[in-house]
Structure formats: structure tokens, C-alpha cells
Amino acid sequence: MTQDIPTFSDESSDERPSKSQLKREMHALQALGEQIIAMTPTERARFPLSEDMLAAVEETSRIRSHEGRRRHMQYVGKLMRREDLEAIQAVFDEVEQEKRHRDLAFHRLEKWRDRLIEEGDDAVEAFIEEHPDVDRQALRQLIRNAKNERERGKPPANARKLFRLIRETAGL
Structure with missing residues (x-):
């Protein structure tokens, strides 16, 4: 279950990250969100997650359609950008x-x-x-x-x- 949480490129550098790199980072965050969703509520409680993220995780169980779930997972990935990734990585470790x-x-x-x-x-x-x-x-x-x-x-x-x-x- 070792998870490498993406590190976002420094925006102050001269060179912006490529679109492909940004996509890889977003997919990694989405995968991280999926791992958190797959956990039991007891395991999830150990993670320092925001109220928005917890609500999105709870909402996942109510989504039945494949396309709806895919879009929701993209939303979860977007929410993961605002989370404390270092603290989440520490709990994963x-x-x-x-x-x-x-x-x-x-x-x-x-x-x-x-x-x-x-x-x-x-x-x-x-x-x-x-x-x-x-x-x-x-x-x-x-x-x-x-x-x-x-x-x-x-x-x-x-x-x-x-x-x-x-x-x-x-x-x-």
C-alpha cells in the first residue's frame, strides 16, 4: 500500500510543468483519494482530512452509475490538492x-x-x-x-x- 504522493512543481521556477506532468500528478491524487475511499471508516478516521473531503468520501457510496463515479473521482482528486499531503503520507507510512x-x-x-x-x-x-x-x-x-x-x-x-x-x- 506504499503510496508516493506527488510533489507539485515549484511555481516560482522559470519552467512550468508540462501538461502531461500535471495530468500525472492529478491522476496520482485521484488514485490516493480512491485508496482512502476503499478504507474502512476506522482506518479513514486516522487521516487528517478536511470536512469537504470527508463529505466527498461519504458521497461516493451513494453513486451508482459508472460515469457519475468517474466524475466524482475526478472531484475527489481535485479536493486532494487542498489536503495536507505530507500528513496523509505520514499516516500511510x-x-x-x-x-x-x-x-x-x-x-x-x-x-x-x-x-x-x-x-x-x-x-x-x-x-x-x-x-x-x-x-x-x-x-x-x-x-x-x-x-x-x-x-x-x-x-x-x-x-x-x-x-x-x-x-x-x-x-x-
């Missing part, structure tokens, strides 16, 4: 950082699940040492069932349950 942290935590939990299924008791002891409040009986039973599923080539229902138990134990 923050959201991206949080997403990376969640993904890393998720991958760590997946590795724990795979390790528990493959290594057995040694991995179970290491996991219990790291998370002493885990339900040991449920953990061992899910590992045993997940191993049986894997050996028989069945869908990984117990592996999913094991992952859920690991995630809840880790507090994620």
Missing part, C-alpha cells in the same frame, strides 16, 4: 509499518505451528516455555490430530485450530 509488523507476527505464528507439527515434544516444550499459560492438553491434542491429517492427506482443519490456539495464546 504508519499504516504500512503496522501492516508489516502484523505480517511478521503472523509468519512467526505459522512457523510455530509448522514446527510444533513437525518436531513434536521438543517444540512443544519450547512453546510452553515461551507461553506458560497455554492449554497444554488442547495443544498436544491438536498437534496429534494435525499430524494425522497431514499423513492421511486430509484438509488441515486441526492445523487451523492449532494456529488459532497459538494466536490466542500469543495474544494476537
Whole structure:
């Protein structure tokens, strides 16, 4: 979701930006507006958006026709020119950082699940040492069932349950 917010050319310079450059900048702002519209209201609340922009975002959900939506997105792009793009970029960067942290935590939990299924008791002891409040009986039973599923080539229902138990134990 990394977004490069366009930087408008300095109007004080001798050379004006080309029409193509201006169009690229406007399309980038429109794309940025579309990303903000696609977010949940909770995520959107983190962005420093003006009242006009918030109203335009809310209006988007009521537009049904393709042409009407296209024109509305151009309007959103126009409104984006008045927004604090640096502050918006800072929030985008923050959201991206949080997403990376969640993904890393998720991958760590997946590795724990795979390790528990493959290594057995040694991995179970290491996991219990790291998370002493885990339900040991449920953990061992899910590992045993997940191993049986894997050996028989069945869908990984117990592996999913094991992952859920690991995630809840880790507090994620």
C-alpha cells in the first residue's frame, strides 16, 4: 500500500510543468483519494482530512452509475490538492509499518505451528516455555490430530485450530 504522493512543481521556477506532468500528478491524487475511499471508516478516521473531503468520501457510496463515479473521482482528486499531503503520507507510512509488523507476527505464528507439527515434544516444550499459560492438553491434542491429517492427506482443519490456539495464546 506504499503510496508516493506527488510533489507539485515549484511555481516560482522559470519552467512550468508540462501538461502531461500535471495530468500525472492529478491522476496520482485521484488514485490516493480512491485508496482512502476503499478504507474502512476506522482506518479513514486516522487521516487528517478536511470536512469537504470527508463529505466527498461519504458521497461516493451513494453513486451508482459508472460515469457519475468517474466524475466524482475526478472531484475527489481535485479536493486532494487542498489536503495536507505530507500528513496523509505520514499516516500511510504508519499504516504500512503496522501492516508489516502484523505480517511478521503472523509468519512467526505459522512457523510455530509448522514446527510444533513437525518436531513434536521438543517444540512443544519450547512453546510452553515461551507461553506458560497455554492449554497444554488442547495443544498436544491438536498437534496429534494435525499430524494425522497431514499423513492421511486430509484438509488441515486441526492445523487451523492449532494456529488459532497459538494466536490466542500469543495474544494476537
